[in-house]
Amino acid sequence: MVNPEQYVSFDNICKNNASHIINEFAKDLKNISGKCMDIGCGPGDITRDVLLPVLNSKATMIGTDIMEDMVEYANKTYGDKERLEFEVLDIQTKKLPEKYISKFDHIFSFHALQWCYDIRQTFENIYCMLRPGKTMLILSIAQQAPLFESLETMAQDMRYASYMGDKKKYVGSFHYSARPREDLKELLEDIGFQVHHCSHREMSNCVCTEKYLSMVTSQYTFAFLNKMTHNLREEFKNELARMFTEIKVKKYRDRLGNSKLHDEKKGTNIPAQYTVLVAYAQKNVS
Template sequence: MVNPEQYALFDGSCRSTVSLILDEFAKDLKNISGKCMDVGSGPGDITKNILLPVLDPKATVIGTDIMEDMVEYANKTYGDKERLRFEVLDIETKNLPEKYISKFDHIFSFHALQWCNDIRQTFENIYCMLRPGKTMLLLSVARHTALFEPLETMAQDKRYASYMGDKKKYVGPFHYSVQPREELNELLEDIGYQVHHCSHREMSSSCTSTEEFISFVTAQYSFAFLDKMPHNLREEFKNEFSRMFTKIKVKQYRDIQDNYNLNLHDEKEETNISAQFTILVAYAQKNVS
């Protein structure tokens, strides 16, 4: 159920987090004036309204996404002939198009790489697309119990398994990592990056509504399988996903409050609690040689 308009309508939490990260690295980014790429740009609103304004006015950006529908919507809604256009790219491809190799001065990715199964191939492709000495800034979800673990369970449920496929597709590559920051840093250095910053951070979603979050996340590529489900089964899936997501985030809230006797009997009150998760932030440079 890939839906660019629905995605853009409910991605406020992502916009807020991206703004904070860009502010943090503003000193480095304001001088970027060359050719840039935003990997996993989705409907294009964040690329256009948040990323592009913080770069040098001479910078140009290509937003890439795996879904043609997203790219078509982004070009129609946010693309322009001078600084911004959108193209289809599977960042995990083993056959990177020649037109992208060693062409970019900076590559960004926000809230996208958690859906990549082959994370090493992903970072190798980004490395290949950068010019020597140029940089990458990424923000990716690391651990998200309320999101990943219900999907992992549901992918093994006989009602949904034939539609969803391998359960590994629904769990971020660092979700079960004991030391995600160290693991990411080591991976990047092994590929050849010079890592200037790598951090693992606790987060609390600014989107407290379960209904809005489910609407946002199911509009993404990883949930394209919903289009293949009969309507009744699709609604059953969303209701079950919503129930499991809410159960976990309520438990997280109670654990944080250290109050297991907390009474949350009202359904609206339960669904309007922030989900807890962590993110990885990395700023790295391709070696000159």
């Protein structure tokens, strides 16, 4: 369910990962002084507190998100008439608003594009929004078995299927790829980007499952929860937490060669492993 305040209170993982990538590319970003966009900005805290400070003081930023509630909260809480504002945008749209075309000097996106089921359209839109020769920096979850595979299974469960729709919406575009870095790089180059950096990185966290899933389900992809009865919604959340923990523990045991885990029943302190794709690319000048 969409809850901006709840999302902010649980988004330390996203914030830490964004900060790490921003610091890694700080030398390239510090001279950006034009118009920027943060795609999938959510409640806006990362846009203001992590992205904007690293840019040139003359840079301005538009945070965009598909959720009206998130954008409204972001404008009220973090909006700045001089440098920062937030607007509603579906980055997968096939009719990109004219006001965005060839208007941006740099585009960011962190922990958002994994929910885009039409990933080619997504990157084509980013390419169209950039000015010639300008750049983008993205971090997107590539593979995350506990979450994606739990949701994929639940989307085929008769209790939830009519609410969730196509199971493809819940599995990142590169989750089942044997070569996600190469696939992303080839896609970007085919669209017209000059790829300066593309990497596939292993990550992990030990965050409380309940808190993590509360953050995840506050995003647009899970708007269907609002249509469920209270009892069914709670059943869905409990089932998601159960399956998430079950897969997390299984993957962890597999990595340890099926060694016995003292806390495997609860999944306590067992890290959730996942991978991310990081890309820094430039739109061709011609």
